[in-house]
Amino acid sequence: MITASKEGKTERPVKLTPMLQQYMDIKQQHEDAILFYRMGDFYEMFFEDAVIASKILNITLTSRNKKSDPVQVPMCGIPYHAVQNYLSKLIEAGQRVAICEQVEDPADAKGIVKRDVIRIVSPGVVTDDQLLDDKxxxxxxxxNLREKGKSSSCGVSFLDISTGEFLIGEYSGNGQELTDVLDQVTRLQPAELLVAQNSTSVGDTLLGEIKALLPRICITSNGGDSSGLDSVPAAREMLCDHFSVVSLDGFGCATFNEGVLAAATLLDHVRKTQKTAVGHIEKLTPIETGAILHLDEASRRNLELTQTIVGASRQGSLISILDQTCTPMGARLLKNHLLFPLQQQEKIISRLDATTYFFKNSHSRKELRALLESVYDLERLNSRMTLGSGNGRDMIALKTSLSALPQILSALKNCDTSELLDIRSRFDCLTDLYDLLEQAIAEDSPVTLREGNLIKQGYNKELDELVALQRDGKKLILELENKERSATGIAKLKVGFNRVFGYFIEVSKVHSDKVPEHYIRKQTLVNAERFITAELKEFEEKVLGAQDQRVELEYNLFVAIRDRLAASSSRLLQTANLLARLDVLLNNGEVAHRYNYRRPEINGEDVIEIVEGRHPVIERMMPSGEFVPNDVYLDQKKDEVLIITGPNMAGKSTVLRQTALIVLMAQMGCYVPAESAKIGIVDRIFTRVGAMDNLRQGQSTFMVEMSETANILNNSTERSLVILDEIGRGTSTYDGLSIAWAVAENLVNKNERGVKTLFATHYHELTELAKSHSRVRNYSIGVREWRGNIIFLHKLVKGGTSRSYGIQVAALAGVPQEVVLRAKEILKDIELGKFAKTTGGEKNPRITSKNRKHPDQLSLFSPPPDRIHELLDAISPDECSPMEALNTLYRLKELRKQ
Incomplete structure (x- = not known):
């Protein structure tokens, strides 16, 4: 017996109708989902589902049993034809929805019509365009996590059911298992995470970290039911059966155990939720780790690759600048290239060669991009065909896409780079599929499949006859009427129709004596009689049944065509993949041409040399020509760690970030924003930039900073690139300076080879490192001071600086004038060594310690260095540019004043 309240909770017994009993039986099988129960033209929801859905969808919550029972059953409903809009809101809110339809003809039903769930929609298992981001x-x-003593092994698998992409990974034995898994999850940002019910302390910790970093992820339990997948052999057998192979060796994951369990569990879950074959999932791809440039979650966030730190917006991220693709498949592949840059020199150069071809051949680039503009999302169209959800409009989109393929192949005939030759050699124009769609599918096909008008005339003879019967019905009635008039001699005989009696022959009572014997009386009116004949009855059955027969026949023909397309899934996916690759290469050539990028030189040396590098995002936000480019040179012989000083707002962070982004873009196979660039391939890029709390995990700003720093020190290698900005600023001056100093020393001494590092800091004492370490160099951002104000030159120049100009920057930021003036007074006292405790009523605290002769920031070192001599010693006249010479003169004048 069921009970209910206004909130959908249990209170008093509710008498269940057969319909509600059926609802509850189905709901019990899908307790973790909102049940869309089809009733006529509506999907209805009851009890807790109705309460939850009505709030999310902002629809009226009503109730059943208002009169028959004092206890009301909460309910709400949505029209079936608008289901996608409502589904979108529920999925966005992290809900799972079980769609329940009638699964038998009401005419054949004995009692209540049988219903069942035909598919389950959740954030990670959606295929409809309205619910997906096409980019x-x-x-x-x-x-799948296995703990063994103090060690652990973790398998991970990702599946995009809308494209068929299926990934597998396994991490164990290096002490970094959970970090590696967390890195992959945050990199690919799944919409849904499937977890086992049996939890462990390590698993709970990992799950907590995932929730903290991806707060919107939907967590779903597999209910402990994975069709007996409780062992690696059973999981392997299931995967092999799906892919029709005898082993998984061909997929490169033969040694995986936990990964195989994760993949099999995921495939089993998708089969159950979609209630159909998933034949478009055709291969299992290992997540490569050794062949890609690694960026941890903090570095991807700090560099704003796919979204900005503030606002989590795509606009303002690197991908928003680089993505000028023409197709959704290309956009997704470009994002994949961004998240998985290469370390393999040969592959990088192959991509660059193709980009160079399109950079130089603008006509070919424009022609191919124009053709790709007419190509829809073949991957997701193919998925819908395979899953049985494709409609008429999907097929028209598919036909339009296929119509461009022969022209694309023709336009590739003169492309001669290895990448483009590979695309051309494997290109399938799919002309047979295009011909099928052209012959069969009506241009104005509706979205719904039970309304007819799906199939073109001439495709099927039986369908043409039914259409003709509907179209010519009135003409046939008129012919029959004339025939009967002639045969009976009744001039005013007519053939009519109504919904109750169907077709009939009407004769006025005046002519009743002329009615033939084979007429069968059907209805008597005041002044007339209505009859039916065998011929008219046959005609009625034909005409009245033609619409239903036509709709049913069209549906069956459409499903057969969809099945033929699904059988060609492999060919469609291969073509979609080749088009995506072509789109990305064209995109790279277009971006290089549009933004004046240059081809980088990729080599295996330990040198990074960037001439007039620019930040790809910031330069697009500034008026043309105003961005100040900078040179950066790093090696492991003499310019390994660059200590960069200078004021805030001068451009230190910009130089740091643009260096990392240029290296990353180069290893994606893209042209870069620089006049020239020589990039020795790096294995990892680490960035520690800015300040951010992680209060969910109980970490302060400084704890986050130290955690990220620890990761860099523990995992960077001699082939890495490290970007550090303001290490140690989250604690006291002396603690912070000590940490920054020790970190810089560690990086320059690590494994006796050191790590290529850009280290921006306001701790000017760190410039002392250059005296004791031959691979450390001092740089600063050029600034001019004019009548108490500062002018940022945004230029990286050799030599350190002794000032941060913090007060001037505060004034530029709008700090009240009285605060700025007071800060200058206090700074002057500190520089003179006169700062002491405030005593009763003194306006200006004064200093009892010895006067300082040097206006430097408080230092751990004594005596303070002679800055003028130090600066003169650092100058190399033969290498000094005019701009550097001018800046040096300004700095000497400043030091002289002090």
Whole structure:
């Protein structure tokens, strides 16, 4: 017996109708989902589902049993034809929805019509365009963690059901298992995470970190039911059966155990939720780790690769600048290239060669991009065909896409780079599929499949006859009427129709004596009689049944065509993949041409040399020509760690970030924003930039800073690039300076080879490192001071600086004038060594310690250095540019005043 309240909670017994009993039986099988129960033209929801859905969807919550029972059953409903809009809101809110339809013909039903769930929609398992971002993959992820003593092994699998992409990974034995898994999950950002019910302390910790970093992720339990997938052999057998192979060796994951369990669990879950074959999932791809440039979650966030730190917006991120693709497949592949840059020199150069071809051949680039503009999302169209959800408009979009393929192949005939030759050699124009769609599918096909008008005339003879019967019905009636008039001699005989009696022959009572014997009386009116004949009855059955027969026949023909397309899934996916690759290469050539990028030189040396490098995002936000480019040179012989000083707002962070982004873009196979660039391939890019709390995990700003720093020191290698900005600023001056100093020393001495590092700091004492370490160099951002104000030159120049100009920057930021003036007074006292405790009523605290002769920031070192001699010693006249010479003169004048 069921009970209910206004909130959908249990209170008093509710008498269940057969319909509600059926609802509850189905709901019990899908307790973690909102049940869309089809009733006529509506999907209805009851009890807790109705309460939850009505709030999310902002629809009226009503109730059943208002009169028959004092206890009301909460309910709400939505029209079936608008289901996608409502689904979108529920999925966005992190809900799972079980769609329940009638699964038998009401005419054949004995009692209540049989219903069942035909598919389950959740954030990680959606295929409809309205619910998806066409520029990003939509993954569902499964994890399988095994603990053995103090060590652990973790398998991970990702599946995008809308494209068929299926990934597998396994991490164990290096002490970094959970970090590696967390890195992959945050990199691919799945919409849904599938977890086992049996939890462990390590698993709970990992899950907590994932929730903290991806707060919107939907967590789903597999309910402990994975069709007996409780062992690696069972999981392997299931995967092999799906892919029709005898082993998984061909996929490169033969040694995986936990990963295989995760992949099999995920595939099993998708089969159950979609209630159909998933034949478009055709291969299992290992997540490569050794062949890609690694960026941890903090570095991806700090560099704002796919979204900004503030506001989490795509606009203002690197991908928003680089993505000028023409197709959704290309946009997703470009994002994949951004998240997985290469370390393999040969592959990088192959991509660059193709980009160079399109950079130089603008006509070819424009022609191919124009053709790609007419190509829809073939990957997701193919998915819908395979899953049985494709409609008429999907097929028209598919046909339009296929119509461009022969022209694309023709336009590739003169492309001769290895990448483009590979695309051309494997290109399938799919002309047979295009011909099928051209012959069969009506141009104005509706979205729904039960309204007819799906199939073109001439495709099927039986359908043409039914259409003709409907179209010519009135003409046939008129012919029959004339025939009967002639045969009976009744001039005013007529053939009519109404919804109750169907077709009939009407004769006025005046002519009743002329009615033939084979007429069968059907109805008597005041002044007339209505009859039916065998011929008219046959005609009625034909005409009245023609619409239903036509709709049913069209539906069956459409499904058969969809099945033929699904059978060609492999060919469609291969073509979609080749088009995506072509789109990305064209995109890279277009971006290089549009933004004046240059081809980088990729080599295996330990040198990074960037001439007139620019920040790809910031330069697009500034008026043309105003961005100040900078040179950066790093090696492991003499310019390994660059200590960069200078004021805030001068451009230190910009130089740091643009260096990392240029290296990353180069290893993606892109042209870069620089006059020239020589990039020795790096294995990792680490960035520690800015300040950010992680209060969810109980970490302060300084704890986050130290955690990220620890990761860099523990995992960077001699082939890494490290970007550090303001290490140690989250604690006291002396603690912070000590940490910054020790970190810089560690990086320059690590493994006796050191790590290429850009280290921006306001601790001017760090410039002392250059005296004791031959691979440390001092740089600063050029600034001019004019009548108490500062002018930022945004230029990186050799030599350190002794001032941060913090007070001037505060004034520029709008700090009240009285505060700025007071700060200058206090700074002067500190520089003169006169700062002491405030005593009763003194306006200006004065200083009892010895006067300081040097206006430097408080230092751990004594005596303070002679800055003028130090600066003169650092000058190399033969290498000094005019701008550097001018800046040096200004700095000497400043030091002289002090």
């Amino acid at each position: 990003s993959n939509n993954y569902i992820c499964a994890l």
